[in-house]
Amino acid sequence: METEETGVTVSATATETPAHQVGLTDTARDKVRSLLEQEGRDDLRLRIAVQPGGCSGLIYQLYFDERTLENDAVVGFGAVEVVVDQMSVPYLSGATIDFSDTIEKQGFTIDNPNAQGSCACGDSFS
Template structure:
């Protein structure tokens, strides 16, 4: 499963952590999107409501992108949000 967490950090205060994880911890929210398991912890879930997560693979960019309507602002480098 793909685990998505929101942690303190970055110049805007919060940053995403994405990694593959086979564990299921107490309080996790687990959803399936077209055969891909997505796991969030109880504390991160409110920050991710309504967010769109995609994987981009182009010449200019490769990796996960997150479009989050809950993010009020983000830093210039795009690494963190508030």
């Protein structure tokens, strides 16, 4: 699936849950899979959450989690599952997780159409 706005190819499987519309680019999926292989764990999922904090009011949390809680929304992207808690779903609907590895920056990025603004450091959003 390719989004019109970004032109980013986002892969997903038939395990998509309608309540969770977070995308994962192929590059991010491959990086997550590589990190999981380095850890030697196949029981972990990539969890993304929104928490209060930062200069603009909200911050992203992106981490590996072995548990799935009641009402979590889970989407499979090949061998990688992305989990979003029920409270974070509205803040993340339509967001895309990507991974950059350039001389300028390295790490996961989140393109979120729901973010109305962000702080100067880019760590939080409103």
